[in-house]
Every structure is written in C-alpha cells, then in structure tokens.
Amino acid sequence: MAIYSADTWDVCDDIVAVDDSTVNFIKKEGIGKNLIERELMKVALLPEHIWAPMMETMEEAEIRQFENFDPVGSGPYKVYYYDDTRVVFIRDDNFWGQAESMWGKLPEPKYIAHVIFKDNSANTTAMQAGEIDYNENFIPQIWKLWENGEPYHAYLNDLPYYEPGMLVSLYFNLTTPGLDNPDIRRAIGYAINYPQIIELAMSGYSPDVVPSLLMPDEMEKYLIEDDELKSLRWTYDPDKANEILDGLGAEKGSDGIRVLPDGTRLGFWGLECPKGWSDWTSSLEIVAQSLKAVGIDAGSELPEQSVWLNHSQTGEFDMIMQRPAAYLDPSQPYARCKFIMDGSNTPALGEQSFENYNRYNNEEATKLVQQIAITEDEEELKKLYTALDKIYLTDIPVLTLMYRPLTFYSVYEGVWTGFAQEGDGTGIPGLACFPYTSYKMLYELKPAE
The missing domain is CATH 3.40.190.10 (Periplasmic binding protein-like II)
Incomplete structure (x- = not known):
C-alpha cells in the first residue's frame, strides 16, 4: 500500500527532531486543524534502511507491489511465524515502551496469533468453540x-x-445511464428496506439510518442544522419510490422492469461487495429485492476482496458497497466528507483513486470541503457542514445502507x-x-x- 506519511508534506513546511522523543511538525500557513490532525494521525514510523533505497531507485507503482516479509516495526510485538492459515507474533522483551515514562512493563500475552479464516461462517464456528479470544468479524x-x-x-x-463507526454506503456509477439521474438515485433511496437490512443482515447492530454525511450521534450531529435538512431526507417508502419513477415516465415492461422514455432500461445493474462478507452479502440481497419491487433490476456480484477494491478504486462498477473514510481519523467527519464530496484532483475513470470512487464533481461541494479544512470556529463549521449536507442530500452520490462499527x-x-x-x-x-x-x-x- 502507499506510504501514507508522504502526504504530510502537503500540510507541513518542515519536520524537525527536537530530541530523542520529540518531533516538531511545522505546518504550512493557512493549514487548518482538520488537515494537520488528519495527516499527523497517518504518520507511520518506517525503517529508513529499507525504504530510503527503494524511494531512490523504484517508481511508485513498483513500491506499491513491494512485499516486506521481514518487517521492522516500533511496537511490542514482532513477526514470529506465518503461513496460509495464521500469522503469529512474539513479544519483544526489549520493547522500549516498558520504560517508566511509558507503560512501565511489557504487555501480558507473549504470543498473539491471527488466524486466517476463509469466510465469516468459519470464523463464527471457531468463536462459538472458544478458539478465539478476541474477534473483529x-x-x-x-x-x-x-x-x-x-x-x-x-x-x-x-x-x-x-459502537457505530462508519457509513457503509452504496456508491453509484454516475456515468451509468439511469444511475446518472439524481431522481432515480432518490427513488432508489426510498426503495431500499433499511429496517430489514439492520434486523436481518446486521442482527440489529446499527441505529436507524438517517441520510446524511454525518454519523447520527452527538459527536457529529451537532455540526448540522437538522431542521434545514429534514425535507430532503428519504426513508424506506416504496410508494414514494414508485411515485418518483412514474413521474419520470419509467414504465414497466412485460418483465416488470421499468424503461425510461429514452429507452434506458433500469436494470442489468450489478451490486457488488466482497465474497465472504456475509452481512454485506445479505444486505445486497435485500437491496436487490427492494429494487425489484419497484421495477429496477440489479443483481449481486461477489468478487474476491482484492478485485472488489480494484473495481472501487478504478470506478468499474454500477453500484458497489464501500466504507468511505471508515478508519480511525481524528478529523472526522471532515475526512468522510472529503472522501465522498471532494472532486478536486480526482483521476479519470479507469485510473486508481483512493477516495471519491465514483468521481463525483460539484464545484460548490469541493469549495465547502476546502473551507471546512481550514475553519475552526464551531458556528461557522455548522453552516459549512449544513450547506455541504444539503448538496449531498440533493445529488445523492452515495447512499448509506447501515451504520457499521x-x-x-x-x-x-x-x-x-x-x-x-x-x-x-x-x-x-x-x-x-x-x-x-x-x-x-x-x-x-x-x-x-
């Protein structure tokens, strides 16, 4: 994968070692708190003797393919053994973190074994048998x-x-005929049975879906003027979905699938997520059933995870499940908003992109994202996030299906x-x-x- 710390130079003028345990990051003028926090969070400690020669002699594409089978890290564990079934780590009893200024001791387990399962079902069976101590599946x-x-x-x-932590979303290919129409995307928003996804696919592990770029909890919700956005939101309402599609003149054919007046058939669309992700697979099955009920034909496609990720990054999909800016990031919800709504510096379809997978481009949205990045006043941030969420709820470039931990x-x-x-x-x-x-x-x- 890419060396994330390279992005640090987009926000810093210099990085200076103050002493053996202190580093001073000197930010560029005009860089706000959101950006500097986001980039500092991603700074990884890398072994110079391995990476520096590569940076001097190899192209970026070659570095991305590099597999380091003898990694050097700064944590309390190091690789002890690995094969196709597990990766085993052993505690480094010389770990620097046992100093009194840090933890004052070593962590308790001497070994940590990461077992590799073929799918969620195998993982569940092992957990039920007491063969796993800690599980993230x-x-x-x-x-x-x-x-x-x-x-x-x-x-x-x-x-x-x-605890909810990410918006698992359906990305639309905005160049696919039919899906390029925000009214059809809105109809899809009304058609999907979110309560069924939460109850059946997710076993209830999600609050109710409230369409927004922000999570529905007070850590983020306070950043928007909710009353201004309520009229733009959708919920599960197949009658409303049919009303929108009828208004577009999309009539059902003999097979029950709608066709627009220009001959565009609302179907043969793929719904994609990785093979083996059982909760995602079940969610897509519910999405497909929901769309079929209003006259839209879409079928599940379940490639291997590496293929799914490549399709996401190159934009080779009709509709694909993804988790925008899902991982721990102190600049949330800014990072998520940038991931979904920022159209600047986005590569063309077919080229690799690490955010904005469907190449959504709205100049006003991009400007708002850039303003949020450098704004610290809470009241001003609330205005900016509300304006950005209003554009999102109007254009609907992606559609949240659930809140996943x-x-x-x-x-x-x-x-x-x-x-x-x-x-x-x-x-x-x-x-x-x-x-x-x-x-x-x-x-x-x-x-x-």
Whole structure:
C-alpha cells in the first residue's frame, strides 16, 4: 500500500527532531486543524534502511507491489511465524515502551496469533468453540454466545452491542445511464428496506439510518442544522419510490422492469461487495429485492476482496458497497466528507483513486470541503457542514445502507480476562486491541483462573 506519511508534506513546511522523543511538525500557513490532525494521525514510523533505497531507485507503482516479509516495526510485538492459515507474533522483551515514562512493563500475552479464516461462517464456528479470544468479524446474533452464561461479551451491554463507526454506503456509477439521474438515485433511496437490512443482515447492530454525511450521534450531529435538512431526507417508502419513477415516465415492461422514455432500461445493474462478507452479502440481497419491487433490476456480484477494491478504486462498477473514510481519523467527519464530496484532483475513470470512487464533481461541494479544512470556529463549521449536507442530500452520490462499527468487538474470556467493556472504568474504547488508546488493553489482560 502507499506510504501514507508522504502526504504530510502537503500540510507541513518542515519536520524537525527536537530530541530523542520529540518531533516538531511545522505546518504550512493557512493549514487548518482538520488537515494537520488528519495527516499527523497517518504518520507511520518506517525503517529508513529499507525504504530510503527503494524511494531512490523504484517508481511508485513498483513500491506499491513491494512485499516486506521481514518487517521492522516500533511496537511490542514482532513477526514470529506465518503461513496460509495464521500469522503469529512474539513479544519483544526489549520493547522500549516498558520504560517508566511509558507503560512501565511489557504487555501480558507473549504470543498473539491471527488466524486466517476463509469466510465469516468459519470464523463464527471457531468463536462459538472458544478458539478465539478476541474477534473483529461479524457474528450474527452475538447475544446467543452468552445466553447460557458462557464468558463472552461485546463492548456495549445492549443493542446495538457495538459502537457505530462508519457509513457503509452504496456508491453509484454516475456515468451509468439511469444511475446518472439524481431522481432515480432518490427513488432508489426510498426503495431500499433499511429496517430489514439492520434486523436481518446486521442482527440489529446499527441505529436507524438517517441520510446524511454525518454519523447520527452527538459527536457529529451537532455540526448540522437538522431542521434545514429534514425535507430532503428519504426513508424506506416504496410508494414514494414508485411515485418518483412514474413521474419520470419509467414504465414497466412485460418483465416488470421499468424503461425510461429514452429507452434506458433500469436494470442489468450489478451490486457488488466482497465474497465472504456475509452481512454485506445479505444486505445486497435485500437491496436487490427492494429494487425489484419497484421495477429496477440489479443483481449481486461477489468478487474476491482484492478485485472488489480494484473495481472501487478504478470506478468499474454500477453500484458497489464501500466504507468511505471508515478508519480511525481524528478529523472526522471532515475526512468522510472529503472522501465522498471532494472532486478536486480526482483521476479519470479507469485510473486508481483512493477516495471519491465514483468521481463525483460539484464545484460548490469541493469549495465547502476546502473551507471546512481550514475553519475552526464551531458556528461557522455548522453552516459549512449544513450547506455541504444539503448538496449531498440533493445529488445523492452515495447512499448509506447501515451504520457499521469500526470493528465487531467480541471477546471470549475463557483464557484471558480484562478485555474492555462499557462502564468498566478503564476508559478504553471498544474498537480493537491494537490501534491508539485501545492498545492499553494488552496491558490489562490476565490469564483466566
């Protein structure tokens, strides 16, 4: 993958080592808090003796293909063994973080084994058998694991059991005839049975969908004037979807599929997500059924994950499930808004893009994203986010299907205890054992008695 830290030079004039443990990032004039936080968060510590020669002698495309089978890292674990079934890490007992100024000790587990499963079903079976201590994969009806008193738990004590962290969305190819019409995209928005996706595909692990670029919680929702946007939002209402399609003159043929007056058939469209992602696959099946009910023909396509990612980045899709700016980023919701709405510097279809997969381009939206990047006043930010969300709700370049957690944080405490849980007083978020503040969890674990 790309070396993310290269983007740091877009926001910094210089980077200076102050002492052995302090680095000073000197930002460029006019760079706001959102941008500098976003880029600093992505700075990775890389071994110069490996990467520097490559940067001097290899093209970017070659570096992207480089596979480092002997990685050098700065964390408390290093690679011990790997094959096609697992990757095993061993604790580095010389880890610098055991200094008194840091953790003061080493993490508890000596080994961490990441088991590779062929699909969610195999993972679920292993979790049910107590063969996994910590799990990030989707498991349907997670509550059944602890119904009989077995030592399992998620992070939250009640539904949705996991903290929402990403907008899993349906990206539209804006050049596909039919899908290039925002009215048809709005009809699709009304046609999809979101409650069924949440209940059946997601086992209830999502709040109700409220169309917006922002998450429906107070961490982000306070940034928009909600009353200004309510009239633009959609919800599951197939009658409204049919009304919009009827108004466009899209009549149903003998096969029940609608055709626009110009002869464009609302069908033969692909719905794509990775093979083996059972909750996503089930969601697409519900989307296909919902669209069929209003006269739109779309079928699921389930390629391998690498093919799905390539299709996303090159824009080779009709409709594709993705998770825009899904990962931990202190500049949210800015990062997500930029990912979806920023049309600047977007490559042409067929070329590789790392955001704005469907090449959406609205000059006003791009300007708003750029203003948000350099604005810190809360009231001004609220105006900018509201204006941007209004454009999103009008143009509908993507469509949120569910709120998915960043990770499906589920644990079995038959071997190790001390995994974080809501209300335990540790202050550790239910995200994962490894990134950022969750990393502390490795120091809280104890062998089960």
